[in-house]
Amino acid sequence: MFNPMHKKGLPIQKQFKNWKTLNTRPYDKESIHPYSRTAGILMNGIECEAAFFMHNFARHTKDMELRGALAMVRRAEQEQQKMINWMIPGNESSLEVTIGYEQVAVDLTAFLAQKEKDPYVKEALDFALLEDFDHLYRYANLMRLTMGKEASDVTKEYTEITVGRPTSKEHRFPEDDVRNFTDKRSADPMSNLHIMTIVAAEQQTMNYYMNIGNRFEDMLARGLYLEIAQIEEQHVTHYESLIDPRMSWFEQWVCHELTECWLYHSLMKNDHEQRSQKVWEQALDMELEHLKIASENMKKHDKKDPEELSGGGFTHMFEFKSNIDYVRNILETQADFGAMGPDFVPGSKIPENYRYFQHQKIVNEGGAPSDEVIDRVIKKDGHDFRQELKPAMAGSVR
Numbered sequence: 427m428f429n430p431m432h433k434k435g436l437p438i439q440k441q442f443k444n445w446k447t448l449n450t451r452p453y454d455k456e457s458i459h460p461y462s463r464t465a466g467i468l469m470n471g472i473e474c475e476a477a478f479f480m481h482n483f484a485r486h487t488k489d490m491e492l493r494g495a496l497a498m499v500r501r502a503e504q505e506q507q508k509m510i511n512w513m514i515p516g517n518e519s520s521l522e523v524t525i526g527y528e529q530v531a532v533d534l535t536a537f538l539a540q541k542e543k544d545p546y547v548k549e550a551l552d553f554a555l556l557e558d559f560d561h562l563y564r565y566a567n568l569m570r571l572t573m574g575k576e577a578s579d580v581t582k583e584y585t586e587i588t589v590g591r592p593t594s595k596e597h598r599f600p601e602d603d604v605r606n607f608t609d610k611r612s613a614d615p616m617s618n619l620h621i622m623t624i625v626a627a628e629q630q631t632m633n634y635y636m637n638i639g640n641r642f643e644d645m646l647a648r649g650l651y652l653e654i655a656q657i658e659e660q661h662v663t664h665y666e667s668l669i670d671p672r673m674s675w676f677e678q679w680v681c682h683e684l685t686e687c688w689l690y691h692s693l694m695k696n697d698h699e700q701r702s703q704k705v706w707e708q709a710l711d712m713e714l715e716h717l718k719i720a721s722e723n724m725k726k727h728d729k730k731d732p733e734e735l736s737g738g739g740f741t742h743m744f745e746f747k748s749n750i751d752y753v754r755n756i757l758e759t760q761a762d763f764g765a766m767g768p769d770f771v772p773g774s775k776i777p778e779n780y781r782y783f784q785h786q787k788i789v790n791e792g793g794a795p796s797d798e799v800i801d802r803v804i805k806k807d808g809h810d811f812r813q814e815l816k817p818a819m820a821g822s823v824r
């Protein structure tokens with residue numbers, strides 16, 4: 427079992443690189459393995475969260491030594507973020523990158539749900555899984571409509587593309603996205619890592635759509651991005667509320683570094699591209715040192731042992747892989763689920779006068795771009811775009 431707490435990393439002063447090294451050679455979008463693309467998207471999100479977290483932390487302490495330590499580690503996180511995000515080539519369009527983002531959401535969420543031991547956290551993962559799954563379908567149809575291209579050229583034969591929980595039905599009253607928080611003392615330490623990972627991924631997706639959604643000329647494309655960006659806001663609310671708010675800033679810092687160690691350690695072993703594996707291996711070397719610095723600060727300020735957060739090491743590795751049967755199973759049983767407060771409930775259990783329906787009426791008045799994109803594709807091609815990789819199952823919602 428890999429325990430990052432006892433490994434030596436690259437000293438922090440040696441972590442800074444020159445511009446040429448940071449300016450990574452982009453991958454070839456035709457030949458890159460889809461799960462290597464998704465690994466880059468995920469780790470970019472993880473590094474963005476690391477930097478934002480440490481900025482926020484620095485704004486909440488007057489300890490000059492700690493502010494200095496945060497600035498050092500944060501600068502290194504920012505360099506990692508550039509090296510990773512600059513692997514995306516300029517000829518990969520924003521919409522193609524978007525398809526990669528939703529493939530991340532589907533196969534990351536499905537993987538975590540299958541490994542998660544806390545039943546409520548698993549329910550939360552399954553719940554949002556079907557929503558990102560539907561985003562993939564909507565964007566794939568936008569791609570068909572505006573570029574005449576098939577999204578499966580990006581995702582290949584690993585992830586299905588079809589109707590999930592329809593996006594227009596996902597717009598809930600804001601308070602119905604707030605979940606119960608977990609208890610770090612009773613939780614399996616791996617649960618914390620799962621939550622940290624999915625929060626960072628959803629937050630990156632939210633930020634990405636918030637900023638690039640207006641880079642399209644087509645009004646329907648602009649509409650679809652803003653509609654789905656609002657769901658990603660819901661997803662960040664949904665997942666971040668699972669984090670135990672009783673964790674101190676130092677405990678959260680250690681959890682962030684542990685998560686980075688877990689993901690890099692996993693990807694350096696199982697990424698499909700050798701070149702990426704080397705990047706992940708170097709990044710792990712840096713993270714081990716970040717973890718040491720975070721742990722020392724936790725011991726000094728909290729007088730607590732960071733070992734309790736690692737649980738002695740990682741009991742399983744993360745892996746991007748195909749989850750077709752798992753997603754189908756959740757789709758069959760939970761497609762119509764909604765939320766009432768922190769609870770997930772079948773659609774038929776939500777009373778007609780519930781606030782969900784009032785909110786739906788407000789936002790979907792005059793139609794939703796996510797529905798319109800499908801109507802437009804059907805009008806043009808006679809059918810929508812789908813990639814169903816196995817025969818349809820009996821009783822399927824599709």
Ligand SMILES: [Fe+2]
Nearest residue numbers: 476503506686
């Ligand atoms: Fe990092």
Ligand SMILES: [Fe+2]
Nearest residue numbers: 528531558561
């Ligand atoms: Fe999504």
Ligand SMILES: [Fe+2]
Nearest residue numbers: 558628658661
């Ligand atoms: Fe999402």
Ligand SMILES: [Fe+2]
Nearest residue numbers: 683686713716
């Ligand atoms: Fe780090």
